């Protein structure tokens with residue numbers, strides 16, 4: 001029977017102490033729902049003694065049903081030289097309606113005398129009184145021993161006394177905190193082993209990531225006897241962040257075989273991590289272990305050749321177990337195998353021995369040398385492969401375009417594009433304005449195509465990025481434009497490279513529409529009769 005480890009998520013409390021993160025009450029509610037779906041055991045919603053937003057969160061959470069998680073409210077021990085029953089913060093924890101209170105107290109003698117400036121004795125009383133007050137109020141109490149590892153290293157006897165006080169007052173958990181994130185796994189392991197022999201209350205770990213050891217320290221603590229892990233999704237938190245639950249959960253479950261969450265819940269990990277990064281408006285690093293977009297992405301030709309034979313040659317675990325997926329990147333490091341995988345995904349009749357295969361690999365490598373980077377532009381790559389292997393129908397051809405950008409004194413800058421394209425044998429001439437040259441070009445091209453493809457009105461550019469390519473290299477003076485397009489059901493990325501930013505944008509724009517129109521057959525062309533009926537013909 002595997003040993004169970006409880007997951008305590010503090011994304012909504014310690015996570016919001018991270019720079020750049022601010023969550024509304026609605027955001028917190030949405031995240032709490034997701035965390036519950038993931039199967040975490042505790043969700044720390046905030047500090048009701050700190051601000052009215054957190055008070056409102058607990059008010060709303062009270063009427064919600066959580067299938068897995070208990071909601072916990074955070075606070076500190078009572079203020080020095082006062083009664084716990086008079087302490088506003090402790091009373092707010094009770095009033096929050098949460099069934100669990102998590103309070104932190106001092107373990108490090110230096111902090112007692114310097115930060116809260118009281119006696120070692122009074123600190124012990126603060127811990128005892130506060131835990132007892134909350135227990136008498138009927139709450140489950142998690143005692144977070146702040147700076148426990150630093151405290152233990154400085155004065156082991158006093159640090160142990162502080163947690164014994166919490167135990168004597170009835171704490172349900174004693175959680176050892178590496179608050180400054182400076183401890184090493186060997187130290188954590190040794191100290192947790194000593195503590196689990198010194199107290200009978202179950203022990204937990206709360207690690208920070210200042211030495212990039214938040215995950216390692218949490219695992220070391222569990223292996224030494226801790227049975228609760230506190231952390232945040234994607235490692236958000238104060239300074240360098242908290243221990244990253246998106247890595248800790250699969251490590252505990254898949255590598256160390258503890259019982260943490262169900263197999264099905266683990267499969268939601270990637271989507272939960274990405275969802276929370278969206279809500280928190282934090283960029284998700286592609287190389288984030290387990291859940292990042294590149295966590296199971298293979299680029300080197302040798303790697304791809306091997307994973308085709310058996311994925312475990314270059315994958316430490318199966319991506320599906322955490323809800324992620326394998327990806328194959330096509331780049332200048334690609335061998336034939338990378339293109340083979342991509343072609344298989346697209347159901348193309350692809351033969352590794354075929355001359356065409358060699359030609360397309362050479363073409364991709366040459367284009368990458370010129371500044372193309374297909375890893376981020378799946379749609380352009382797909383068009384290239386389909387063109388090489390299937391031949392693509394020509395939807396339209398450019399005859400010419402002209403740009404006009406006008407700025408006169410006291411007037412906003414105006415951009416206008418004039419486009420002449422041939423669509424189904426007919427030359428169409430359109431002009432359109434836009435809030436910038438690329439927008440004007442996009443509007444003019446759409447105006448020409450919409451007569452034949454009315455559904456393109458549902459397709460929009462959703463992102464546009466320009467990168468100036470290395471001026472010293474072979475690509476001197478070029479820009480790379482990356483465009484993201486969406487039909488609100490899916491998104492696709494296209495690419496253009498040129499020494500002229502408008503031309504690079506044109507290539508990316510053309511691919512974005514071609515991809516929508518032919519590669520995925522997202523929209524069907526209409527004939528002349530239908531155009532008349534829909535009132536789409538320019539008279």
Ligand SMILES: CC(=O)SCCNC(=O)CCNC(=O)[C@H](O)C(C)(C)COP(=O)(O)OP(=O)(O)OC[C@H]1O[C@@H](n2cnc3c(N)ncnc32)[C@H](O)[C@@H]1OP(=O)(O)O
Pocket residue numbers: 014017047049050051076077078079080104105106115116117126146179238
């Ligand atoms: C390790 C952690 O992450 S702990 C959590 C840290 N998170 C936060 O601080 C975010 C939320 N904090 C807040 O909103 C505010 O700091 C509040 C409402 C809690 C307190 O605000 P204020 O009353 O203005 O106090 P302020 O923040 O300036 O100082 C903290 C006070 O708490 C006291 N204190 C600190 N830790 C403890 C403790 N464990 N037990 C009792 N008192 C404590 C300090 O001595 C200081 O009191 P002092 O002003 O008498 O010296």
Ligand SMILES: CC(=O)C(=O)O
Pocket residue numbers: 014104144145146147177178179180206208
């Ligand atoms: C309690 C807490 O957040 C810490 O010690 O880091």
